[in-house]
Amino acid sequence: MSTPSQRLAELGITLPAVAAAAGSYVPTARSGNHIYxxxxxxxxxxxxxxxGKVGAEVSPEEAxxxxxxxxLNLLAAIDAAVGLDQVVRIVKIVGFVASAEGFTGQPGVINGxxxxxxxxFGDAGRHARSAVGVAELPLGAPVEVEAIVEVAAEAPDQATPQHT
Known part of the structure; x- marks a missing residue:
């Protein structure tokens, strides 16, 4: 099987630049062998x-x-943090869908x-997941996604110092 980087190339996908943080946070945080x-x-x-809201201004297909x-923005953040080829598996995805009243198709949206x-990632891309309908998302976005990703162990000379 090809590496995730090779697979992106095979799919004709170029990752975007990492989106700048819009607040007091960082795009990724590493704890042990996990990236959040x-x-x-x-x-x-x-x-x-x-x-807009899915089921009103935004169709489920658009969402x-x-x-x-x-x-893709999620992958760009992970790639910038550790490189996609360091991903062991995608552990969990949480997807939020700004939903119009009565819209219940959140799982289909987050299938995107x-x-x-x-x-x-092939089988390593299969993950646990939550797909949640919410009233509003930042900037009026119809969807937001986040991930927990298991990555290869850091080499000892690259490890983050541990505080005691």
């Missing part, structure tokens, strides 16, 4: 791909594509990111 990502929105060249775009991760 900040929530990623569906930004394309600094602009949201869509705004699924937004989840995929947010997933889940499907992308399986395309890139």
């Amino acid at each position: 990502t900040a929530g990623q929105l569906p930004f394309v060249d600094g602009t949201l791909a869509a705004t 699924k594509e937004c989840a995929r775009i947010a997933g 990111v889940s499907d992308l991760l399986v395309e890139v």
Whole structure:
């Protein structure tokens, strides 16, 4: 099987630049062999791909594509932190969907990111997941995704010093 970097190339996917933090946080945090990502929105060249609530201004199909775009931003953050080829497996995805009243298709929307991760990582991309409907998301985004990712152990000379 090809590496995640090779798979991206095979799929014709170029990762975007890591989105700048819009607050007092960092795009990723590492704890041991896990990377925790900040929530990623569906930004394309600094602009949201869509705004509004799913089931009203944004169709479920558009929202699924937004989840995929947010997933690309997620991959960019992970790549910048450790390199995609260091990913052992995707452990969990949490997806938030700004939902119009009565919209209950959140799992189908978040399949946009889940499907992308399986395309890139194969079986290592299969993950536990939550797909949650919410009233509002930052900047009016229709979706936001975050991840917990297991990565290869750091070499001793690269390890973060432990505080006692």
